[in-house]
Amino acid sequence: MGLLARHWSRIAITLVPLVFALLHATGVLPIGFLQRLDAIIYDARLRATMPRTLEQRVVIVDIDEKSLAEVGRWPWGRHRLAAMVDELFDRQKVAILGFDVVFAEPDDSSGLKQLREMAQRELKDVGGFQERLGQLQAGLDYDAVFARSLEKRPVVLGYYLTSDRDGRTSGVLPAPVMDRAALQGRPIAFTRWNGYGSNIEQLAKAAPVAGYFNSITDGDGVVRSIPLVAEHKGAYYESLSLAVFRTMVGQPAVEPGFPRDRFVGRSYSGLESIVLKQGQRQLAVPVDDRVATLVPFRGEGGAGGGSFQYVSAADVLAKRLPEGSLRDKIVLVGTTAPGLLDLRVTPVGETYPGVETHANVISGLLDGKLPVKPDYTIGYEVVILLAAGLLLAFLLPLLSATVAVLVSVGVMLVLVALNYYLFAAHELVMPLASALVMAGMAFALNMSYGYFVESRSKRELANLFGTYVPPELVDEMVKDPDSYSMKAASRELTVMFCDMRGFTKMSERMEPTQLQELLNAVFSRLTDIIRANRGTIDKYMGDCVMAFWGAPVDTPNHAELAVKSAMEMARAVHQINEEHRAKGLPEIGVGIGLNTGSMCVGDMGSDIRRSYTVIGDAVNLGSRLEGLSKVYGVDIVVSESARKQAPEFAWQELDRVRVKGKEQAVGIFYPVAPAGAAGKETIEELRTWGAFLKAYRAQDWDQCDLQLLNLQRMGAKKYLYELYSERVASMRLLPFDPGWDGATNFETK
Structure with a gap:
């Protein structure tokens, strides 16, 4: 205690970074630099732990440049999409089909609309035209053709949610997976949108299961997470990846998973998990404070990334795949063609296919391994900061420069090792930047104070006594020059x-x-x-x-x-x-x-x-x-x-x-x-x-x-x-x- 009392000023200066780190961790004074640094650390840690192996259970049917060249520009006639759906289910025997595209407008590419107008005007008196039109319209109504191919099949359509001043809507939303009553009056901080663009009614009735394909773009423009459940006008809807997974496991009910800690009050704005219940069985999917999950990227994106099998949509339409080659696979239809604007910036690539983000989440759900920032992140960060900060503050002033360097590096290595272990072993994404910067700043301030303030008095002491006293005694004296x-x-x-x-x-x-x-x-x-x-x-x-x-x-x-x-x-x-x-x-x-x-x-x-x-x-x-x-x-x-x-x-x-x-x-x-x-x-x-x-x-x-x-x-x-x-x-x-x-x-x- 005597040593600590003599070094109180040095301890105080070392505690300054700890105070700012705690203010940042508790949200009182968010520091943008630390938030960006945490994102960089997360990206590096994610890239270091990616399996980089081929996921055998999920396949992507890609509307790629080759498909656009062979079939024509997008959007294609829905009779072609119907043919593709039939091929995938009838010949390839796929288990589930999900669409990372939206069918928001009727398909008039067959000319049926014009023919009907002509039949009512200039050709209404032409003999046989009405009869012939009646024979042809079943095949020319591409939306009906596509709807018939979707009916009674495990198909999940896609749509998007929007937020704008007008809250514009189009199409038909699927049934919500959860209503407000399930939240028991708790103010959960869901991601909220006030508009949407969904599928036309004819298709929505044929395939009633649908999920939004929105992701969350962080402040640095990088997509790292997907909200599993989002809110629109008091109702709660599921993402495309969750909808595909639920279809795969038999459509279990979706319930909120509240924190089990009895010290957490009803005013707490987070969920611990999304619980999927089916009879006596249930599965808890962990979520963060936005009811979102981080995307468990498996590796580089795209057909050459090696994480997922990519099949060109043109090859499916042309029936070039051997029969049954996609048997029991989960198939997602999406696009990698740059002109179709579904490429995103992610931690593993700047032109990452949006459909593959959903494929990664589905893979994580199947494995039961989704990285998540748990609801107790703030508590963890505060405890780590206090433990490391107080240790350094009270220990560094008592150590030599060399030992202080070793101790500081050791503390930072322990912080990194603990953080990496929690991520690699338990998929827990914990903050690290504040603790590392705090430790580095504590060491820098401590050494600077020691050099510019204490070492000055030590040098003066050494100059005073150096000619009288043995060097060994001078070394002892400079440890506590005030005495x-x-x-x-x-x-x-x-x-x-x-x-x-x-x-x-x-x-x-x-x-x-x-x-x-x-x-x-x-x-x-x-x-x-x-x-x-x-x-x-x-x-x-x-x-x-x-x-x-x-x-x-x-x-x-x-x-x-x-x-x-x-x-x-x-x-x-x-x-x-x-x-x-x-x-x-x-x-x-x-x-x-x-x-x-x-x-x-x-x-x-x-x-x-x-x-x-x-x-x-x-x-x-x-x-x-x-x-x-x-x-x-x-x-x-x-x-x-x-x-x-x-x-x-x-x-x-x-x-x-x-x-x-x-x-x-x-x-x-x-x-x-x-x-x-x-x-x-x-x-x-x-x-x-x-x-x-x-x-x-x-x-x-x-x-x-x-x-x-x-x-x-x-x-x-x-x-x-x-x-x-x-x-x-x-x-x-x-x-x-x-x-x-x-x-x-x-x-x-």
């Missing part, structure tokens, strides 16, 4: 002073450039050790290095890291001396003082020059301890406060001292080795030394001599033991002092 500043603060830290011994002698014997090279090489080795252990370089003072641990990045084990650094630095100096001996260069010594305590840390100095440093009594004590390393003949002197916070080492107490400017005595120690690395001899030596110090502070000089002798027998030869041997010899000459606390006073710095 770090140069402002002075009092904190418990561990300070180190490291002084090189023998520097003055070397300066007298070496050239300045040689001395500079040597000094830089030694400082580089020691600095690398300090930085590797998360130490902060304070300053270089001639031949002395000052560093501290625990700031600017909080480090709980700062004392342990400082002691570890000191031991590694002492070993590094020994290695440097071995190298110097091999090269004939002078050897150097080192003295290190460590103290842990409360210090003031921050950016201090003048207006001209400032530095990030520590000050305070604890710092001064650390400096004094470095000077005491020469007195006790050791490389490292550590205060008791630092020793207590570094129990991972084996310690040898050196003394209790009272330095200049301090009234209170402090214990000083030397780190012998890591606790686990101290051998038995070392442990025994330290135990003996502890017994010596106890006797020393009790002024039991005889016991002191005994313990020093024991140390000598162990082979322990240290300057420290010689120092205390001299002290014991001197103090034997003094009387017993009951007020002595065993501390050594140092009056010099």
Whole structure:
């Protein structure tokens, strides 16, 4: 929660695309670009999943250019259409015949109308004419001939619905498949038309089943769906494809399928499905909010598309097809001739035959697989947007740029995969554009904010601390730059002073450039050790290095890291001396003082020059301890406060001292080795030394001599033991002092 609180502004900017996406999804603020992008995604997904196989059950009889060339221009005499119907049912044995054309006007091409007029006027007195006309008119009444061919056959005629200001109508509509009462007063958002152009009465009576062949053209001019049921003046009519399918399965009743969710009220304007009922059997055909279905395109359109078998109408009329070659097929009569204006723009082609859209829907109905936008699309889109948007908003600010890219791409891939799965496995067409654009914009805004706003403060922080702090700590600091500043603060830290011994002698014997090279090489080795252990370089003072641990990045084990650094630095100096001996260069010594305590840390100095440093009594004590390393003949002197916070080492107490400017005595120690690395001899030596110090502070000089002798027998030869041997010899000459606390006073710095 602390991290989220620090990144609240970045989270807020990342949530902006989510807000706009939700407004779009709920219809409060529709975004045209996202609607067009969803259409493009749907088209691409549709093309990627089309089976591209031949549908064996549906055949298209095509009034193509070849047919127009052989038979003549459209419309043909209906006696030819009657002959075609007879051929299809009698010789080819088709199961159902549907017409994707409308017969809106009587056929007068036989001349029967003119002959009747002549029989009533100029030829009414000609003998035998009336009789002969009576014999001929049965064959010359092409509408009657066509009607007789349609009667008592499974034929579905086509018609169209229109919307214009006048609501013009022509022809006879079929019986509606559903009336308003079936809707139970619900305001269903059917596609509505106020006019129609249907078939003449004579044909409508002969073939009472008919369906409109209208499709829905989207805003981009592309036909993607067909309304299965549409409204005209309070009555509800079926599409050509649904009428053909119902004829195929025995004319089941059509009922509205209301949403089954009990939380959906009667005011909801959508249907879940169109239910086809026949006795105890029923089939639910899913529909979208317009009571329409998306066309399940099988592949490229036309005779060469490979999705449906196309048969030229001329070949049917000429009886060129082998008898029974279309047995039990569903046949649709339509046209692909450009001049007859039944070519449409679809997701799979810009000149797609309108009749084939109905063939695709019939195929989908037969398979029970029709893609549909379900009535819960809005709910799905809102849930997906919230899940992805909130995840990105709260996660991206906490990640590096590389991980943020991977997470964003991963989220988008999951969205695409889920969307594709729902479409491929369940024919559910869910919106995707809003979620993808939202995720992309959330990532872009998050990264932009991070680069232009947060990275500026991070760069400033890196510039401020980069010369003092190891790169690893700078990397930690820039993750949360607001938590770090140069402002002075009092904190418990561990300070180190490291002084090189023998520097003055070397300066007298070496050239300045040689001395500079040597000094830089030694400082580089020691600095690398300090930085590797998360130490902060304070300053270089001639031949002395000052560093501290625990700031600017909080480090709980700062004392342990400082002691570890000191031991590694002492070993590094020994290695440097071995190298110097091999090269004939002078050897150097080192003295290190460590103290842990409360210090003031921050950016201090003048207006001209400032530095990030520590000050305070604890710092001064650390400096004094470095000077005491020469007195006790050791490389490292550590205060008791630092020793207590570094129990991972084996310690040898050196003394209790009272330095200049301090009234209170402090214990000083030397780190012998890591606790686990101290051998038995070392442990025994330290135990003996502890017994010596106890006797020393009790002024039991005889016991002191005994313990020093024991140390000598162990082979322990240290300057420290010689120092205390001299002290014991001197103090034997003094009387017993009951007020002595065993501390050594140092009056010099």
